[in-house]
Structure formats: structure tokens, C-alpha cells
Amino acid sequence: MKQRLSLQNIIGMGFMTFAMFLGAGNLIFPPLAGQLAGTQIWLAAAGFLITGVGLPLLAVVMISRVGGGFNEITSELPRSMIVLMGCCIYTIVVPIYGAPRTGLVAYEIGMIPFLNEPNAVSRFLYSVAFFGIAWYLSLNPGKLLESVGKIITPALIILLSILGIAPIFSPLGEAGEPMNGYVGNAFARGFLEGYMTMDALAALLFGVVIVTNLKSHGITSPNALVRHSVITGCIAAFGLALVYLSLFNLGATSRDIIQHPENGGQILSVYVDNLFGIYGNILLATVVTLACLTTAIGLITAASEYFCELSHKLNYKALVAVISISCMMFANLGLNQIIELFIPVLLILYPVCIALILLGLIRHLMPNPQLVYRATLLVTFLLSLVDASKGLNHPLAKELLEQFERLPGHEFNLSWVTPFVVTIVLTCLLGKLITPSSPVHEDQV
Structure with missing residues (x-):
């Protein structure tokens, strides 16, 4: 049997992986880092790319080498410890924290600007619609290539291209002197900002989704899985690098229009509003919503597949429904409350996940x-x-x-x-x- 995907499917798989990794947080960190780095923008961006792009790519390669499952990554540990660690990571990152956060960020950036009086009711209705779509597209994990890689991601790339190219041809300012921790230490600060994207943690979850999609398209031999995973990961990494570099440049040229922003989301909002007016707000809302939706789909799919592997008595479609409902419920707690509650948990989980990636290599x-x-x-x-x-x-x-x-x-x-x-x-x-x-x-x- 021929163990090779067509060029169209390889590109589609790369686009799917790119979209799953590109969450709202990835769009918010680079603009703020770029503004603070100022004239040291490229040093900061280099450090950011190592941990924000390089580490997740290594994770995808490592996971494909062991067969794509979390249990294989941790096979050197006692069985009980493997199950406990896997359940903790998947439960916290998906139905309780990670996926609900995507819905909250999409609501706050993609919906609130267009509401006269945002309230708990509007947030609830939005979360029902958002996770309803995520539920539907997660029901058939083998078809994610068609639904995400070939439909949603091209639209996302077009919108991101507009957002990234506009500051090059119509800059709204010039880069200033480095500020805060970027003075004389831009590379190290950028390195740490990339570390905080948490994409290495997400890679442990998304790796199983990538391998599942490859197998559903006839790629089953270990060597072919590794080869196609590397190609897929490189396409996604290249796309992420371009997005990050363009957003770093956007942030570096933003000081004249917004000073001392609280986060990168404010920079994006003000920048696109100055460039495109109301159309800029629509553009940003669409980009953030699509980015959050694809990430939520990847997380829900990964968690459902993992728990099905633990027990064949569990039904995949039922798990997708339960996890989607859980995400919807936690999304109504509020973004700040969720972040504050789980920061200590992430500080524990993330180093362990990075250790697993590096040990696997x-x-x-x-x-x-x-x-x-x-x-x-x-x-x-x-x-x-x-x-x-x-x-x-x-x-x-x-x-x-x-x-x-x-x-x-x-x-x-x-x-x-x-x-x-x-x-x-x-x-x-x-x-x-x-x-x-x-x-x-x-x-x-």
C-alpha cells in the first residue's frame, strides 16, 4: 500500500495543524512584546520563535515517533501514574480551562465590541453557539482535514494576511527605544514570552489528532507517520512564524496610537480601528473567532480520543457532547476568574510537559x-x-x-x-x- 498523501492533502493537514495551534493568546502576546521591544524587535522575535514555534514543532515530531498517544509518551512510568497524569492534563486543559477560555476570548474580542450592553445572557447564548459549532465539527475526527484544514483555515490565513501586511505598507508609527525588561535583554524576554504561549502543552494534546488524521488517510507505517508529521509540523511552524513576525512588527509601530496598553488585544483593536475603521473591528472579530474555534475543536477532539483509548466502553460522540457542554458551562464563569484560578495549575503542568517532550527526543x-x-x-x-x-x-x-x-x-x-x-x-x-x-x-x- 502506498504510504503517501497527495500534495493537496499535505497542505491541508499543515493548515489544520496551524489553525489548531493559533489560538487567541497567540495573537495577543506578539503585539505587546513588539511594542515593548521597540528597536530590538528582531532580537525579541528570535527568542519568541524558539519557544513559541520551535518547541511545539519538536513536540509534534516526538509524538509521531512514539505513535501519537499520550500513554506512549509516558510509557516509562508506572501505569497508574500514566493514567493519573493523562487524566489531569486532559481534564484541566480541555473541559475546565483551555477550551472554555477560547470561547471567552472569542466573546470578549469578537462579540462585545458590537453589543450595546453585554451581559451574562449574551455571553451564555454566545457560548452555546460557539461550542455547538465546535461540538458538531469534532464529531468526526478523521474528517478534520476537510472541515478545518480546507475550509476554515484558508479564510483565517486570508484575514491574517490583511492584518499582517497592512502595517508594512501603511505604518502608523515607528519603533521606539526598548522598554521594561527588553532593555539590553530583548532575546531573553522574547524567549520567555514564547514560553508563556503554552503551545508546548497544547502540542501533547494535538499530536494525537494529527496522527489520527494521517491514519484515516491511509498513513499507517511508523516511518510514513513520522515523515508526514514532520512535513505537517513544518508547514504549521512556518505559518506561525510569519504570523508572529507580522504581529511583532504591528506592535513595534503602535506606540504613537496607543501607549501603555494592558495587553496585546488592546493594541490589535486600536490598530485595526485606525487602519480600517468599523471594517477593522469586523476583521479582528472574524480572525479571533476563527482562531479560537479551531483551537477549541482540536482540544475537544484530542480529549475525547484520549479518554476513549483509556476505556473502549466509552463512546466518542458521547464524550464530545459531554466535554462541549462542560466547556460551555465553564466559559460562563468569566475570563479573569478562570485565568486566576488556574495559573498555579499551569505552572505545575507546563514544566512537566516540556520535560516529556525533551526526554522523548x-x-x-x-x-x-x-x-x-x-x-x-x-x-x-x-x-x-x-x-x-x-x-x-x-x-x-x-x-x-x-x-x-x-x-x-x-x-x-x-x-x-x-x-x-x-x-x-x-x-x-x-x-x-x-x-x-x-x-x-x-x-x-
């Missing part, structure tokens, strides 16, 4: 993968708890946390990075002296 070099995985993930998890606990005011907690302030990157919530690297090196050296234990099969657990 070098697994074949480990003399004792089980030892390396278990020790490294444990250290990463414990240090991520330190970063997530910074806001505690209890005297005992403060005294304990002071011991970790000397770790490199502590002020940026990166306390785990140096111990992560050290643990990998030490366990690899120790692994040469310890014979790996035989893997435990699922039927033995």
Missing part, C-alpha cells in the same frame, strides 16, 4: 530510560511546585521557598530548568551501571 540515547524518566520528571514536578507556590503568605512556606531563590531562572518561574538538566546527566551516567528492568505490560498491571 533523546530517549534512544539513554542507557536506562526508565531511571532517567522517573527521576527527571519527579525533580521537575517538585521544582514546578516551588514556582507555583510563590504567592503563599504563610511564614513557614516563605521560609522553605527562600531556599530555592538562588536557583537560576527562579524569578521567571524556571527554577526547574537547571535541576532538570543535571538530573538527566547524572541518571544517564548512573544508568550505565544499572540494568534496565523489563517493561511492565498493561495486562500485567
